[in-house]
Amino acid sequence: MSRLDRARDATMADVAQLAGVSRMTVSRVINDGAKVREETRQAVLAAIRELNFEPNQTARNLVMAGELRIGVVYSNPSAAFMSDFLIGVFEEATSAGARLILVRGEDGHAPSTRQLRELLGAGVHGVVLAPPLGESAAACDILRAANLPVAVVAGGKPQTDAINVRIDDRQASYAMARHLLNLGHRRIGFITGNPDQTASAVRLEGARAAIAQVEEAELIVAQGAFTYASGLSAAEQLLDADPPPTAIFASNDDMAAAAVSVAHRRHLDVPGDLTVVGFDDTTVATTLWPPLTTVRQPVRQMAAVALDRLLRALRSAEPSVETFADYVLDHALVERQSTAPPQHVMPSAKVDKRSSHA
Template identity: 60%
Template sequence: MARPDRPARGATIVDVAARAGVSSMTVSRVINGRSGVSAETRAAVEEAIKALAYTPNVAARNLVTSSELRIGVIYSNPSAAFMSEFLTGVFEEASARSARLMLVKGEGGRPPPTAAVEELVESGVSGVLLAPPLGEAPEVLRVLRGAGCIMAAVGAYQSPDTICVRIDDRAASYQMTRLLLDLGHRRLGFVLGNPDQAASAERMAGFYAAVRERGGVEVQVAQGDFTYMSGLAAAEQLLGAGDPPTAIFASNDDMAAAVVSVAHRRHLDVPAELTVVGFDDTTAALTLWPPLTTVHQPVRALAAEALGLLIAEIGANGRNSRVPREKILEHRIVERQSTGALKAPSR
């Protein structure tokens, strides 16, 4: 059954694809007279173009048919330090590969408007790179999948139609928690990340895996969302408890920095009276006092690797691609001055 026309604004290639029941890439092939499209599909696309009065964007059409490699980058992350590292990795890799970047930004970790994503597809990009958490944003993925876009995502977990590049969040969190336990801490606080992200659940799972291996560990958990402000609220909850933790593990550096700030406000010495650790190893870990013990996540390398794999997949053009669907890079624990052994109570 034909879908209704779209009168509210000029039809886009995404609208034509939806009406014809094909991908935007197929519509592009028909418009540009390329082979590899059946007569039946070509007729359906031409009917949709006529019904929607679609006029191809000449500039976009010229770009699609040129040899220029154009990559869409969709990003939105509440951590400015994380995004700085991510974009640096993307820019450096794009420069080395002579790729042109088309940037679309959301705000505060929220996806950009659907219309902005559709316009990116309409511009004729060769593929799309997604920064966390957008590799797990249903509304963004729906548009890109509908358009048949080649995708790569940093920090996302395995998806059949997306190249995912990440670290082993669970193993990293487990190792950090073991460090706290080896320092003698038995009252642990944990600040959760955004509940909508798989990495948050993995980091929590690693934390509890380490805790279960030791007896007599008391755990207090507070919900965060990877923002500094959520870290402040979580720290107040944990440190305001009747028997507060002696060590707090926050799921990213921004929230860990907030924990340190609240500790200072409460006149607690870090690490003599409270050990604090984070996750990511962004500049936030070095710009506070004391410098933060944290999990080093190679954000620049993750971004560069994802872009490289995306470009390789584009180059394969669907022909026996050997590009891995998932790539896990190494992490490491970086010990700085925010951690200390649990002191025996004074007599």
Template identity: 45%
Template structure:
């Protein structure tokens, strides 16, 4: 960090604090926001970095406030740590620039969701961001609506009255499927994500529709359900690679499951991409830590986190001014990123 930056504490972000302390942005946020559920060692490290770097929230967003700073809750149960970390980078960066406070709660089942929601409401949040899969949780959405709490859903279905940020998952999966067909693959395995999640449903349907347009009817045993987790990807990939004949390509509904599929292939002596093409979805950092690097659909997850905060702050501003604001549905661009895990089918 330059001397000039040290003399201008406002230039230091919560991300700088997290990196300096060697902790995740979520941990840094919890410590800075006074969450007691952080170990003393981590708390000391973050507080030392705050003091050394001279961190303080950027209050450029004072115009958003009336009597207090905007407080945004993030309620999550996402099984993909890579996806969640990317999203939180955007949430924390945008909230820091806007002078907003972020409170993060983790949850599991319905009872846990209600308890976590209650904690956020008791903490006085002005609105709540729901990453997947909670963006598709009808009970949570209904409860927040009944309490009059604004919500921004990330990567979920378009719901009336709920602002959202997403990509076109259907078109993203179509682009990937077309790419595999262009490479000559017709015997393609598919590992679906959580079947209750809208994005997983759209990716599956796009895959099947695109194959059908090419006159390809996929055997039922080439479709395996995962849950967006690495462990579920291991089990699904084993099923696919035990088929005879096995698929020449596997399309995984996220990068974590693609990483698992590659691990199973390596463990069974199947060479990637010479004998098997593996592709994913999301383009989280794991995609470029694999060998070979993963071909995937890039979802701008960090930018989606920033946009979710921006939409939430607009809603808070409108409510504090006594104005009604219609829900906003923002669709961000995706991209097919071709790397070394995919190759043309050998003749």
């Protein structure tokens, strides 16, 4: 097969590689970017001719008109998390004058290939991926093949070829576990998230790092999936242990709410008989009794920053190192009424104060 025959499926990445420039530079040349040097522009045009590359004319016209279409792809089992996420992208899109096209998968799974190809056919210029889709190989492969810039929100592990906006999950989980230790808890139950998501393992790692600093402390782990239903079965498993934990740390607020429900069903007082803490600080944390002590993950801000950085990348003549980077936002430990010291604390048990971070 000749190079010309192969070129019929050429992508913007192929053009960028042949011309020795970035994909963003190729995009700027296609859209008559004035800030591209003449020598660079000629190299890109030569690569386009050699590869017989045909850019999306609809997308080009939209950029020239100043309108940017952004795909927002999501599939998260937590309605509270997704509510905050969507509010964040909607508010940013409104202020930035961008048009959003939403695509939803089911039950934490990526949308179908057909749905994603329809999104590409709508002439989107970039895509924001809500968790857990930043770790979906199928979705990411399709978007990479289309040479679209991608912003990943709350991915457990930053991607080198995307805009990443997240918190330090390990440090946040470590801080919460230390908080429980400082209250006097030594037998702590931990409900993990979906095993397919990196954030689940990272949060468990943070909690274990804190527990390891106290010789007599113990972490009992039960598998969850970031859903309320999974939190119910995990909490039952933890409270059936002999002896049961005096505190349960759930990897998100939905599962923490489930743990509170199980405690109430067993006639356990929260926090008198059982301390329960969560992660995210979604609306769930303040709509149950008692309100949850939790890790505040600024979901709305993360979504807004992701869209802002994506739009900046699309509108810049030359992408900077800062544009495609790993943006780690601040988290916070929010104390409410779901935590208390255990009823029976060994007076000799002390937290190792020499280490204040993971």
